[in-house]
Amino acid sequence: MQADRLYFEDFVPGRQFPLGPKTVSAAEIIEFATEFDPQPMHLSEEAGKASILGGLAASGWHTSSMLMRMIVDSHIANSSCQGSPGIEFMDWKKPVLADDTLAGQATVLEARALKSRPGLGLVRMRTELQNQRGQAVCAAEQVIMFGMRDTGETTA
């Protein structure tokens, strides 16, 4: 057990964790979209400008994946995280355009011990990202499982 490692008990409702910043390049947008979401507005500036998104725009799944990386760097990498059963919702509020810089925060909404798996608990988090223009670009709520400090850790 490491002193600075985060366990279930550390996710107290109301606690916030900063996310980002992360600047996304046109090349990254196109690379992700080529593999996972090859729609014209995610593949070229020209098609993006012609769409209702207004420019070369990241796939919503790319934005979501970048958000996950910010979450890992913020409060998962050095924690007892045991995965997640899914996403309660994910709102894509504004297009994420090439060279946008995203940052935001994760807030603990709720934490409860799992009766069915002693030593594990569920933490419900709200995450939000803004762009450099101060616009909200996405918001999500998700439940994440964490091991408890003394009993729950099953991975190193």
Place this chain on the structure above:
Amino acid sequence: MQADRLYFEDFVPGRQFPLGPKTVSAAEIIEFATEFDPQPMHLSEEAGKASILGGLAASGWHTSSMLMRMIVDSHIANSSCQGSPGIEFMDWKKPVLADDTLAGQATVLEARALKSRPGLGLVRMRTELQNQRGQAVCAAEQVIMFGMRDTGETTA
């Protein structure tokens, strides 16, 4: 207007579209996780086996992104799709392990014209994927915007 192109009017409630199949390799799981979700159970077979996931397992965001690619190939690539405001929910029901083959279906739940944007409509879809063992691995519901056949197209 192409004869076989899908428009809002083609998304009739109850209509189904097949998704996949897609086999995911250990290398793909590790590559995605290295960039977007570098947690031990997504980066090595050994750490995956030691976790509650039971083996090297794809990030839920990777599974979601592979699902998006199946959706694009199935009914988005040749359509009047104008993007999506987000995901209503995404359940990750079972781990997606290296060499698993995923396939499933998308079902139109609801379609309604947008009063605020003439020529555009919202289509609510349910998507589900199973693995080669017949287990449900994920299920999601999402709203997607499509242009109407005669008036709504803004991109080629």
